[in-house]
Amino acid sequence: MKSWDxxxxxxxxxxxxxxxxxxxxxxxxxxxxxxxxxHDRMKEQKVHPDDIRELSDVKKLPFMFKRDLRDNYPDKIFxxxxxxxxxxxxxxxxxxxxTVVGYTQNDLNTWTTSLARAxxxxxxxxxDVIQVSYGYGLFTGGLGxxxxxERIGATVLPTSVGNTERQIELMQDLGATAIAxxxxxxxxxxxxxxxxxxxxxxxxxxxxxxxGAEPWTDGMRTRIEDWLGIKAYDIYGTSELSGPMFTECxxxxxxxxxxxxxxxxxxxxxxxxxxxxGQKGELTITILQKEALPMIRYRIGDITTMDDNICAxxxxxxxxxxxxxxxxxxxxxxxxxxxPSQVEYALMAIPEVGQHFQIVVERxxxxxxxxxRVELTKGSFSDKINDLMQxxxxxxxxxxxxxxxxxxxxxxxxxxxxxxxxxxxRVIDKRSL
Amino acid sequence: MDTQKFVIRQISIFSENRPGRLAAxxxxxxxxxxxxxxxxxAEANGFGVVRALVDHPxxxxxKLLSLGFNVAFxxxxxxxxxxxxxxxxxxxxxxxxxxxxIEYSYAYSGKEGAVLILRVDQVEEAIQKIMNSGxxxxxxxxxx
Numbered sequence: 001m002k003s004w005d006x007x008x009x010x011x012x013x014x015x016x017x018x019x020x021x022x023x024x025x026x027x028x029x030x031x032x033x034x035x036x037x038x039h040d041r042m043k044e045q046k047v048h049p050d051d052i053r054e055l056s057d058v059k060k061l062p063f064m065f066k067r068d069l070r071d072n073y074p075d076k077i078f079x080x081x082x083x084x085x086x087x088x089x090x091x092x093x094x095x096x097x098x099t100v101v102g103y104t105q106n107d108l109n110t111w112t113t114s115l116a117r118a119x120x121x122x123x124x125x126x127x128d129v130i131q132v133s134y135g136y137g138l139f140t141g142g143l144g145x146x147x148x149x150e151r152i153g154a155t156v157l158p159t160s161v162g163n164t165e166r167q168i169e170l171m172q173d174l175g176a177t178a179i180a181x182x183x184x185x186x187x188x189x190x191x192x193x194x195x196x197x198x199x200x201x202x203x204x205x206x207x208x209x210x211x212g213a214e215p216w217t218d219g220m221r222t223r224i225e226d227w228l229g230i231k232a233y234d235i236y237g238t239s240e241l242s243g244p245m246f247t248e249c250x251x252x253x254x255x256x257x258x259x260x261x262x263x264x265x266x267x268x269x270x271x272x273x274x275x276x277x278g279q280k281g282e283l284t285i286t287i288l289q290k291e292a293l294p295m296i297r298y299r300i301g302d303i304t305t306m307d308d309n310i311c312a313x314x315x316x317x318x319x320x321x322x323x324x325x326x327x328x329x330x331x332x333x334x335x336x337x338x339x340p341s342q343v344e345y346a347l348m349a350i351p352e353v354g355q356h357f358q359i360v361v362e363r364x365x366x367x368x369x370x371x372x373r374v375e376l377t378k379g380s381f382s383d384k385i386n387d388l389m390q391x392x393x394x395x396x397x398x399x400x401x402x403x404x405x406x407x408x409x410x411x412x413x414x415x416x417x418x419x420x421x422x423x424x425x426r427v428i429d430k431r432s433l
Numbered sequence: 434m435d436t437q438k439f440v441i442r443q444i445s446i447f448s449e450n451r452p453g454r455l456a457a458x459x460x461x462x463x464x465x466x467x468x469x470x471x472x473x474x475a476e477a478n479g480f481g482v483v484r485a486l487v488d489h490p491x492x493x494x495x496k497l498l499s500l501g502f503n504v505a506f507x508x509x510x511x512x513x514x515x516x517x518x519x520x521x522x523x524x525x526x527x528x529x530x531x532x533x534x535i536e537y538s539y540a541y542s543g544k545e546g547a548v549l550i551l552r553v554d555q556v557e558e559a560i561q562k563i564m565n566s567g568x569x570x571x572x573x574x575x576x577x
Contacts, residue, residue, distance in 0.1 A: 376447055381503035383445035383484065383552070384536065385477045410479045412449050415501040 004120035004152065005113075008260055009315045013308075016259040016316060021055040023288035024263065028052050028061070030079075031294060037068075037077040038296065058263060058286060059274055064298045069099040069240065080104050080292040090138040091239040092337055092404060101140075101239050102292040108147070110289045111242040114261050115148025118247035121256065121313065122208055122233050124178055126153035129205075131171055133181035133189075134213065134335070136160045140243025141213055141335070145180045154178075161185065164192045171204050178208035182335040183216040183224065183232070187366030190228055201229035210235050212244055213335035214368075215323055221252075234322055240295055241287055246320075251312050254319030262287050264318060265297070266306045269327045277308040282327050283320060301327040329427060331361060333368045333405045340426050343372060346402040352380035352391045356417045363431045372399060373410045375417055436560040439570045440508045442490045442577070443550070446483040447503035450476055458483055458497065465489070465496045470576055471550055473539035484539070486511075486550065488577050509552045511571040512563055514540070516547040524549055524568060531562040 003009045011019075029049045031038035042048070045062040052060070068077065075082075085102045092098055103111070124130065130149040134141030142160055149156045157176055159167050167189060171179070179186065186209055193200050200206055209224060212235035224232045236255045237244035241262070246255040257264045262285050266275045269282040283302045287295045303325040308318045331338045340359060347353055354375040362369045374395060382388060392409050399407040418425075448454040455474070462469060462485075472485035487493045490506065497504045514520040521540075528535060528551075536552045548571060553559045563570055 376503055378498075378503055381445075381447050381505050383443075383482060383505055383507040385475050385482060388447075388480065388482070389477055411447075412480070413447060413454075413501065414503055416449065 002120060002123065002125070003315075004117040008258070009117060009121075009317065011316055013310075013316050017055050019260050020263055020288060023260065024055065024058060024286065025049070025052055027286075027288060027294060027296070031296070035077070035079050035294075037072065038294070055263075058265065058297065061286075061297050063272065063284070064296055066099065066240070066301070069101075069293075070097055073097055074100040075102060078102050078292050079294060085292055087143075088138075089140045089143075089239050089243065091140070092339075092342065092402075099240070101242070103242070104291040106289075106291050107242065107293075110261060111144060111245060112147045112151050114242075114245040114258055115144065116151040117258060118235070118245070118256070119148055119152050119154070119210070121249040121315070122178075122210065122231075122247060123250060124149075124152060124154055124208060128152075128154040128177045128208075129157055129175055130154045130210075131157040131159055131167070131176040131179040133159050133161060133167060133179055133185060134244075139336075140237070140239045141180075144237070144243035144245075145210070149180075164189055165196060168193050168196060168198055171200075171206060172198065175205045177205050178210060179206060180210040180235070182214050183209075183211040183220055184214060184334060184363070184366050184368060186211060186224060186228070186232075187220075190224075191366060206230050209233065210247060212236060212247075214332040218322070236320070236323070238300055240293075240298060240300070241285060242290070248319075249311060249313040249315060253311065254307055254321045256311065256315050256317045256319055257285075259317045261289055264306055264320060266304070266320075267299075269299075269303075277306050277318075280305045280324070283323075299327075301330060303327060331359070331370075331427060331429065333361065333370050333403075336403070336405050338370070338403050338405060342403055343399065343426075346398050347374060347395070350395055350398060352377060353395055353411075354414060356419065357426060358417050359427045361427070361429045361431055368431065369408070370405060371408045371410060373412050373417060375414045376411045378414060436557055438572050438574070439510055439560050440556060441486060441511055441550075441571075441573050443507045443509045443552075444485055444487060444490050444493050444497070445505045445507050446485075446497060448474075448481045448483050450479050450481050454481075455483065457500075458502070461496050461500055461502075462487065462493055465492055467493045467496070471539065471541045471548070473537075475537065484537075486576050490577055507552060508556055509550050510556065510559060510563075511576070512549045512551065513569040513571060514547040514549050516542055520547060521549065524563070527562055527566045527568060528553065528559060531558060533559045533562065 032049045041062045047060045086105050087103045089101045090098045132145045136142030209230050209232040221232045233248045235244045235247045265284040266281040267284050275281040302323045305321045358373040360371040395409045468488045470486045475482045512524050534554045538551045540549045
């Protein structure tokens with residue numbers, strides 16, 4: 001087994017926990033002293049930095065939620081000045097209002113280090129050509145993977161998303177050995193390659209897939225591995241944590257969460273109580289090394305279990321299992337987070353359609369397909385088909401702009417969509433993963 | 434000249450493109466004892482517009498509205514055609530020569546000959562030209 005930093009990665013658990021405690025303690029002191037947001041939160045919770053006397057005292061600290069970032073848009077809870085920042089990333093929020101993440105140079109280093117360890121644990125390194133087919137830009141996937149791959153000395157092929165035929169040509173011509181993208185995009189690449197008469201197994205050097213940013217299953221892994229002749233690894237992260245940060249190792253038994261970077265808890269989403277290792281609950285992460293946007297007990301909303309046993313690979317850092325669901329109603333469409341509330345928010349600004357809607361998600365071929373059904377309001381009905389087509393196009397256009405995902409819209413008769421008295425079930429997800 | 438008497442009120446109904454929608458509309462009109470004199474369905478991807486000339490457009494409108502349908506009135510004109518080869522050409526040529534655009538049209542052929550229903554961009558102009566050409570426009574009172 002090859003490790004990027006064996007001293008840390010194979011450090012005895014007690015030493016790791018001691019490191020975590022030190023980092024947590026200094027983080028809490030720093031935030032209590034310098035961040036009005038965290039200071040107030042801790043006061044509300046009646047907890048003082050002096051109350052943190054051992055690692056398990058993390059439970060005394062208040063939780064953070066996505067809404068804390070949204071409510072403090074764009075940078076009100078940053079703990080670094082703009083001059084100290086070297087980058088922004090932006091992700092979509094639940095109401096169409098995005099959340100902004102800022103990074104200092106040290107934050108980028110921590111993120112890149114995390115990925116360097118992860119990519120090395122997949123057997124990648126100098127000599128590999130890593131094709132990065134995550135989107136480059138405001139999304140963290142492209143740039144995050146890019147710097148991680150460069151750090152380990154691999155050669156990056158920054159293809160970003162789209163133009164699939166060209167991606168396949170370059171994969172062949174430049175001998176890509178690994179690809180980082182969403183699992184559904186890799187399936188799409190496989191299908192397009194077949195149409196082009198390219199057999200990924202025989203005609204390319206591809207042997208590793210680093211796949212994530214959307215939920216997938218072991219069944220899909222087997223299918224991808226058998227079909228394309230590669231090993232497919234899951235990667236995990238969200239922009240609030242920095243971006244994609246953690247992968248499985250070659251054992252393929254959960255993501256190693258580097259303890260010196262992140263402290264993981266699994267909690268009961270209803271009560272907020274910590275659960276024992278092995279119990280299923282909501283993933284809660286404290287990033288121990290973050291300067292610009294510290295996240296303490298951040299409740300991501302993902303449901304999983306944690307395994308704190310030492311991995312067969314020798315790494316002592318705990319693993320979390322593949323994400324098994326969501327606490328909220330977030331959808332992941334082609335790697336992009338979509339909240340039904342964003343759809344609602346966008347529709348509210350379009351007088352031609354009513355407030356009721358239904359989202360139908362299917363997998364067509366290997367790509368996610370999102371359909372939004374909306375009711376045409378009474379006043380906006382025109383006898384002319386063209387006018388109606390324009391209404392539909394307008395809705396499609398608005399939704400695409402606010403969700404960053406292509407959406408098909410279907411106009412339906414007023415009153416025909418289901419009404420809900422309690423919690424609305426506006427999403428029909430027909431994808432069978 | 435009173436051209437208004439040639440302006441006919443068509444009802445247009447928004448309909449999803451799925452089984453049973455036309456039946457639902459027709460059933461509602463039947464219940465109200467409303468007779469459908471002519472109708473057509475225009476369809477686009479996923480939805481359609483049902484257009485009909487009925488003997489009691491107001492009642493049809495209110496009934497369908499009460500059932501939750503999206504209904505609108507649209508002004509159309511009806512021209513008598515010769516029920517023989519070249520009949521449609523005569524009418525279409527009049528409008529084409531006058532620069533009047535036909536947005537959509539449908540026709541029926543009954544006991545008293547063939548009738549072309551037209552939705553045009555310039556109603557007034559179309560009525561004048563058709564009358565000047567000697568062709569026959571049907572008055573609103575023929576329908577309702």
